[in-house]
Amino acid sequence: MKPFHEREKRALLRSVADGVENPVCPRCGGRCSVIRTRTRADVSYVRDRVVIRCSGCMRTLALEAG
Numbered sequence: 125m126k127p128f129h130e131r132e133k134r135a136l137l138r139s140v141a142d143g144v145e146n147p148v149c150p151r152c153g154g155r156c157s158v159i160r161t162r163t164r165a166d167v168s169y170v171r172d173r174v175v176i177r178c179s180g181c182m183r184t185l186a187l188e189a190g
């Protein structure tokens with residue numbers, strides 16, 4: 125399975141930045157889930173992350189939120 129192209133990542137990130145909770149997958153047209161991981165106070169090296177996972181093709185895109 126090929127990962128998202130850069131332009132597909134940008135489209136997804138733009139949707140998330142706009143506050144879309146279930147952005148449309150640019151690859152398969154399925155709905156994506158946006159999972160936000162909070163920084164844990166007891167594990168200082170864990171940073172806020174956002175993971176976008178498509179329910180259709182199961183591709184994921186992870187990025188640092190902070």
Ligand SMILES: [Zn+2]
Pocket residue numbers: 149150151152153154178179180181182183
């Ligand atoms: Zn997809």
